[in-house]
Amino acid sequence: MNSHSPLRSWLGVSAITASLFVFLTTELMPIGLLTPLSTSLGISVGVAGLMVTLQGVSAGLGVPFIVAWSRRVNRRVLLSVLLAILALGNLVTAMSPNYAVILTTRLIMGFASGVFWAIGVSMAMRLVPERHASRAAAVVMSGISIATVVGIPLGTILESLTDWRTTFLIWAGLSLVVFAAVTALIPSLPSANAVSVKEVFGLPRRNVPLRMVLVTVVLFVLGHFGAYTFVRPYLEQSASAGPAFITVVLIIFGVGGAIGNFVAGYTVGRSLRGSFLAGCAGLVASMLLLLVAGSTQIGAIAALVLWGLSFGVVQLSQVNMTQAAAPETFEAAMSLNTMAYNTSIALGALFGGLFADHVGVTSVVWFGVALTAASLLLTAATGRGPATRVHDRVTSDV
Template identity: 70%
Template structure:
């Protein structure tokens, strides 16, 4: 995965570049999540309902998924360092516009544009970090970058809410505009030139899953576990309140524990995925299934909730790192294009997971949403076993043909 320019870097310079990309991921994800804790003051200030204000999150997520394959393909000849710098500049301007906007329409437009650049970052950012270091360190670089998502998940909503309590919601976005600028400067200073090398035209992007059976299986498997995870995670607060009658403060604490667990899972998988990627993913998916079953079995106690949430966070963090490496293994020569499709599928799966989980919760109670998650994560596990058997059968048939 490394380039000749990357291997020429000193270890310090290489990991400094990885740190700059990790900081970029942090500001992207916190920008995405912050409105969740600010909907009430934003809706009051801009005279819209809380439900309408929630479109700040929805629009961001939709644009992050739908636009990415096209933008990555259209910018396929742009140096990736320059492209990342532009993405961060747009993020800084978008947060500034949000902070100064006089009406909600302008805020929503800014969020839509920021969502597009967020999706592009997911397609190129992890790949850039993996190119900066020697090939045997690529998985660790990916783990470091993805830890930025875990930290952002832990801090995004509570930090935004805390700053708003001290000042106001506009100051919160103004500060994030400044942080986006800091990340921009870090990328300019620390990330070396990285010419684009694996992006392809739009028409070829959407042909990849048709031509590449292994990629198709990976995308299907990722969609299954993401559907299952978010089908439950979207409703975790009401589940906790209903099953164990926990306070809002304790729920916040458990969600922080979940985020920390995700960082731990990234770290562990970063050490094991190179040794055996398939086993690492199987263990992660098994952990997802078991953690959701524990929610149903012992989630009516605080200790039971804590155990389930810790295992859930660790497993989800490990699975997320595995899926990046699985995409690379399936499409090494078209990694950015494959990641753009994966980003689109991932975001669509988040939206569908929340929708389908809600349908199960409405019709079968909150436990129904958890059972939905169990079924989908178990299906991802079975798909992994099935794909291995198919690969083994194809290999055996190939050996038979060659021997004859």
């Protein structure tokens, strides 16, 4: 039971939300900077996309081990260490003499990012009374929308005003500000429900609903990030878009994500599976719309609005699906979710880069259509499962 004042509890949730903001913008900021990065460093757009790929690889593959090995570490202390690594990594990136140093730094930063994703939501849920746990999770997940609305477009704007190195330097300072907020606002949080590495990897074998959630997550994340990583080159090619228009559509995408996250906060309690299905259907439809009408500015805007809305719904739905599938081992389940999610981000960016360099950026959008459609069909085919029913019971008490 939470024993802290409501104000401090929600301030702590806000600090965790800010942490998600800086972690996610750092991880995904290269999406808005691919063209200037590739030009400055003398590499192709596809190779520049490896900044997303390598960070996703380490965030995904390392997290179950690190979370299990740190299962006795106070979660406030652990989050503070992760933010310190993030700040240092952004600083090194800004000062890196070559691309090899940047990739190595991103690989190390990925470990910190992955651990945050595994512990952040559960930390927020522990800070507030149990009846408000789902609301706290929704607030933290809104950091994703804030990152896409403000963070990634702001990075694009800062780069256009200065350069990409200065942009990462500013993010190093911002990471330090969030570090200070976490140390000041979050109370001591001894580790709870963490398990050993062996038990973590045994969860999917014993828990069929969790296994199905992880498969659907892999499919939609591969499709979404495979296409979204290269949305700037696609718009530059298909709609002759300039930096200003790209910044606008990235903001529009983020606003759509924020609205989708807000809507899903209400719909997941009524129909978790239905919310996920609707979101996946929207992802498929938005990418098809981009292919059909993305050569015009109005078409591109419409596609990115629908894309953002749908992603906001799917994102919150999949976190709730994970919690519903493994309520007693949520942190361990989230470490597996993070492994699946971030590895899929990395593979999506990698496959997208291969398609972009060898077939063309339009093929990357078709790749996204195929994978998100597969996630939609798998979820529709599996029917109403135990995870949905568990979630219904949990949210009825909130």
